[in-house]
Amino acid sequence: MSDKVRQNYTEKQKVNVFEQEFLPHIDSMYNFAYRLTFEEDDAKDLVQETYLKAYRFIDSFEQGTNAKAWLFRILKNSFINDFRKKSKQPSKVDYNEVETYYNSEDVDPTITTDLRVETIQHMIGDEVSNALNALAVDFRTVIILCDLEGFTYEEMAKILDIPIGTVRSRLHRARNLLKDKLKIYASSMGYK
Amino acid sequence: MQCPDKANCFEILELMMDGEATEEQKKSFELQIQHCMPCYKKYHLDVAIKEVLQTKLNNKPAPVDLVDSIKLKINNNTI
Ligand SMILES: [Zn+2]
Numbered sequence: 001m002s003d004k005v006r007q008n009y010t011e012k013q014k015v016n017v018f019e020q021e022f023l024p025h026i027d028s029m030y031n032f033a034y035r036l037t038f039e040e041d042d043a044k045d046l047v048q049e050t051y052l053k054a055y056r057f058i059d060s061f062e063q064g065t066n067a068k069a070w071l072f073r074i075l076k077n078s079f080i081n082d083f084r085k086k087s088k089q090p091s092k093v094d095y096n097e098v099e100t101y102y103n104s105e106d107v108d109p110t111i112t113t114d115l116r117v118e119t120i121q122h123m124i125g126d127e128v129s130n131a132l133n134a135l136a137v138d139f140r141t142v143i144i145l146c147d148l149e150g151f152t153y154e155e156m157a158k159i160l161d162i163p164i165g166t167v168r169s170r171l172h173r174a175r176n177l178l179k180d181k182l183k184i185y186a187s188s189m190g191y192k
Numbered sequence: 193m194q195c196p197d198k199a200n201c202f203e204i205l206e207l208m209m210d211g212e213a214t215e216e217q218k219k220s221f222e223l224q225i226q227h228c229m230p231c232y233k234k235y236h237l238d239v240a241i242k243e244v245l246q247t248k249l250n251n252k253p254a255p256v257d258l259v260d261s262i263k264l265k266i267n268n269n270t271i
Contacts, residue, residue: 018266026254026258027253029254030252031251031252040255044255047254047258047262048258048261051262051266052265052266052269116237120237120240120241120244123244124248125250128244128245128248129249129250132245132249143245147242147245148246148249152210152212153210172202172206175206175238178241182241
């Protein structure tokens with residue numbers, strides 16, 4: 001992910017890197033894009049733009065390093081710079097991240113239902129997906145990167161250009177928020 | 193029963209769950225947290241949510257024409 005060493009690939013090597021290391025991630029990239037934009041056409045555009053940029057800047061990618069994280073970082077930046085501006089999504093969340101770190105239990109005292117493991121396990125994909133989609137994009141993003149894509153904290157810090165401490169606090173908050181959404185959902189469905 | 197050190201418990205639980213705990217933290221998890229019921233319950237719930245996210249969300253394959261369209265654009269730009 002660092003650009004300290006610039007590669008000097010031949011055209012043939014470029015195509016090789018592109019096909020062997022970049023294209024295999026297209027499904028993950030598409031799903032990430034779709035979970036950011038909620039629109040198939042936007043997701044396609046975003047992925048396409050990401051791959052074109054990746055090709056253009058291929059010399060700053062070192063063959064054999066973490067292509068997936070590198071691509072996700074480009075996609076995330078394209079989303080912020082180009083897509084978020086156009087869309088109606090609120091882009092800023094109020095972070096008091098450091099202060100609320102690990103002090104944010106019992107976020108909403110009105111939700112008294114205790115969410116149970118069995119309740120979660122009985123939920124269907126759409127229910128969980130709706131809860132995730134209801135989170136502000138920055139919170140949704142850390143959950144996607146960590147829990148769905150399995151990136152490490154360190155990789156996430158590079159993808160998002162934030163310190164690891166911020167990754168962890170944001171992830172912690174995101175999980176609490178998600179839990180609240182799931183709780184509200186569970187009690188509205190009469191789950192106990 | 194109340195947890196004696198919630199902040200520390202939660203921190204280690206989250207590290208465990210994400211596979212980011214050091215050996216030392218793993219040990220402290222085994223010694224301390226497994227015996228802390230409030231936190232252990234929370235841990236199970238968090239793990240269940242993580243598993244549901246990993247297993248139940250629908251993943252769509254990228255549209256079939258997407259790769260072709262990307263390759264076409266690259267070829268047009270480089271020739
Ligand atoms: Zn505890």
